Amino acid sequence: MQMASHPVRWALLTELAGGDHRVRELAAAVGEPQNLVSYHLRLLRSAGLVDARRSSFDGRDTYYRLNLAGCAGAFRDAAAALHPALAAAPLAPPAGRSVLFLCTGNSARSPMAEALLERRGQGRIRAASAGSHPKPHLHPNAVRVMRDRYGIDLAGRRPRPLTAVARRSFDCVITLCDKVREYAHDHGLDTTTHWSLPDPSADGAGYPEFDRVASELDDRIAFLLPALDASARR
Numbered sequence: 001m002q003m004a005s006h007p008v009r010w011a012l013l014t015e016l017a018g019g020d021h022r023v024r025e026l027a028a029a030v031g032e033p034q035n036l037v038s039y040h041l042r043l044l045r046s047a048g049l050v051d052a053r054r055s056s057f058d059g060r061d062t063y064y065r066l067n068l069a070g071c072a073g074a075f076r077d078a079a080a081a082l083h084p085a086l087a088a089a090p091l092a093p094p095a096g097r098s099v100l101f102l103c104t105g106n107s108a109r110s111p112m113a114e115a116l117l118e119r120r121g122q123g124r125i126r127a128a129s130a131g132s133h134p135k136p137h138l139h140p141n142a143v144r145v146m147r148d149r150y151g152i153d154l155a156g157r158r159p160r161p162l163t164a165v166a167r168r169s170f171d172c173v174i175t176l177c178d179k180v181r182e183y184a185h186d187h188g189l190d191t192t193t194h195w196s197l198p199d200p201s202a203d204g205a206g207y208p209e210f211d212r213v214a215s216e217l218d219d220r221i222a223f224l225l226p227a228l229d230a231s232a233r234r
Contacts, residue, residue: 001075003047004082008032009040016050016066017083019174019193026064049074056198057178063196068223084230085223094229098126100170102184103177106131106159108142108201108210110176113217115152120221125228128170132180134159139201141210149214172228176217195220 004010011030015021023041027034041064044050048070055061068085099117101110110129117127138154146152162184174193175181181194197216200209 003043004049004071004075006040008036009044012037012040012044013049013066013071013082016064020053020063020065020196021194022055022061022063047074053196053198055178055196056202057182061178063178063194065196069219083223084226094225095124097124097172097228098170099128099172099174099224099228100165100168101127101129102131102162102173102175102180103129104132104180104199105135105201106161107135107137108139108199109197109213109217111138111154111157111159112142112146112214113174113176113221115146115154116150116214116218116221117224119150119152120218120225125225128165128168130160130162130165132162132177132183134161139210141200141207142214144207145210145214149211150218172224 004013008030012026015026015029021029023034023038026041027037030037041050041052045052049067050064051067052062052064055063066083068083071082101113101117103110106129110131114127114129117125121127136159138157138159143154146154172192173184174195175184176195176197177199178194178196195217197213198209200213
């Protein structure tokens with residue numbers, strides 16, 4: 001708790017609890033100089049409370065995210081004040097909530113996220129996904145990893161364009177692609193959260209990268225459920 005108790009570091013953790021952000025966004029949110037924010041982020045990373053990933057859209061940018069599993073291990077009880085997913089008592093999936101996942105091709109990240117949320121939500125959450133430039137079909141490795149690792153059949157699903165969901169209302173809109181995050185508003189979609197994940201199909205990446213991305217999505221979705229429940233109670 002000593003690492004997190006510093007006012008600036010706690011403010012940064014609180015901002016990252018809502019989604020992934022760049023340094024300049026965090027500096028503006030907490031009202032501190034960017035170099036000071038970068039210093040505290042380095043300390044949080046060294047403590048395993050925050051992770052960083054280079055943007056897949058603009059290599060000059062780095063996205064920071066809260067390492068929820070690391071936070072849970074470091075201060076499980078106190079962390080419930082930071083994020084409801086870290087509460088000691090497990091919560092049932094919230095009912096009646098809706099979530100939209102967005103990426104570019106709607107062929108890997110977002111359909112996997114949609115399927116994983118449906119699975120963890122046990123039919124109590126309405127999940128959907130779409131892409132800014134949908135591919136003709138789902139990536140074979142996305143279909144394979146969902147079947148092999150999670151017992152989910154994606155064979156009958158097809159990528160959807162943003163126009164297919166633009167008129168629908170969602171409680172939470174999550175962008176999974178750094179590029180789509182920049183342009184979602186152009187399609188009339190107000191994003192509420194950004195998860196910066198690499199495209200597993202880029203640069204000839206194989207099955208292991210799809211497996212890794214799916215695992216990260218599943219972990220994040222497990223922590224998303226209590227947050228959805230908390231937002232419904234407000």
